Amino acid sequence: MGSSSVVGIGVSPGRAVGPAVHLPDPVAEPPAGRRLPPGADRQAAAQRIAASADAVRDELDAAALAAEGDSAALLHATAAMAADPSLVADAQQRVLEEHLVPERAVWEAADAVSAQFEALGGHLAERVRDVVDVRNRLVAHLTDQQAPGVPVRPHPYVLVAQDLAPALTATLDPQRVVAVVTAAGGPTSHTAILARARGIPAVVAAPGVLDVAEGTVLLVDGAAGTVTPDPSDDAVRRVRALAGAVRTFDGDGRTADGHRVELLANVGDPADAQAAADSGAQGVGLFRTEFAFLDRTQAPDVDEQTAAYGRVLSAFTGRKVVVRTLDAGADKPLPFLHAAAETNPALGVRGLRVAQERPDVLEDQLTAIARAAAAHPGTTTWVMAPMVATVDETEQFVAACARHGLTTAGIMVEVPSAALLAGPMLAHARFASIGTNDLTQYTMAADRLLGAVASLSDAWQPAVLRLVESTALGGAAQARPVGVCGEAAADPALAVVLVGLGVTSLSMTPRALPDVAAVLAATDLATCRVLARRAADSSSAADARAVVRAGLPVLDALGL
């Protein structure tokens, strides 16, 4: 038997088994001016550069053959760069003439190529990243280090890392990386959201995993947050058996006794709307409109916004789309909206608050949403505002929507004040949607992006559950629907709790729909309520999770 289990926070459900492969450390720059010892064979040293370039090219070409689509094309392009004779010749010259050690010569030659590409600008400037990648791979090869980046292996494996940049997570191939375990990271970090969107089971905030030896077989449970080294044959067989079963969602969310729960999709990029519609989602519970505004120096004009929103509405003809107005600020800064730097951006001018300073931005957006809605009368268009904190803000937003003919206007409940005042707010707003990512951040006073406070940033925290309950009670008192569109809705066990607390719809990454639907379909409403009570009455997030999981044997049966 190997070492004992490692416990972290499960952020992307599912179970997988594979050998541990550690993400290599980044390649360090070889010291400037490091030269070959006097009398060393410079020709042989220069020859090693050519041999390393061939090896790196072959390794990348082999990886490209095993990959698909965009990843394959990217790897082939990097392989071509590694074989570039001018880079090799320049580095060799630096060995022969300046007596540099091969790794330093490669570093300097690659920097010279990067500088040229940058100066030429445009398309070539974009290739600087490839040059840096090739440089690092060559230096790693020449100094007998592991190649940087996501390791290439002939078999699927569990990726273990201190932390993972979102850009790297976005490139992970679920066929090759069967699970991810990181020592740092928070449950609502973008890495966690991307892992969930890619369907890769993931556990974060598990520092003990760094001590696991390379190659140790790990069973990762991305819902329970556990990592078991050297699992029993029986446990491995069960995981493998479940991996073959593909679940789908039939578009009708309900509990075992027929209580309806709308199961909706979260959409960001309008280009993803059709896939979300094809997943069976009963509508879009959260359309994050920020996408149209990111990386811009100016807000897009009304026509451009109308077209972007229309694309999502047209994919959901016959269904509902909840469009969220711009949520700029804090973790989603937009330079043209935020002139002054803030000491605490998460507590600053973000979400609906921006409308106080820039009413024109909200006006344009409501104009575009109203036009898109009018052009797609077959879709039911609802609008909601992020970061609403007071009854006055609610009234003002609802009135602004009404002026544009948008009659179904709602609020996001992301600030504890809104959860506590949901009743009075829902006397004005037609619906509420709980953003558990921010509600958790503000309830627990824990930055959602900070790994160090990850155990606080957990929607299973009983305080968060009690605020969900308060919101649902406020909704019931006004006969208004209350949904959840934060990441909590995608956790099948937590989904049961949310329904038991009185939530009427759940919106999530489309990939999570089949699992959430299957667990709800196996659980009656009375059980949801009993488990919800136990969770909300627990004294810690870990206890809440454990007591609910213990009451849901279906999770085990489905491998969740």
Ligand SMILES: C=C(OP(=O)(O)O)C(=O)O
């Ligand atoms: C859904 C939410 O909004 P976002 O993640 O975009 O802040 C949330 O806060 O839970």
Ligand SMILES: [Mg+2]
């Ligand atoms: Mg939010």
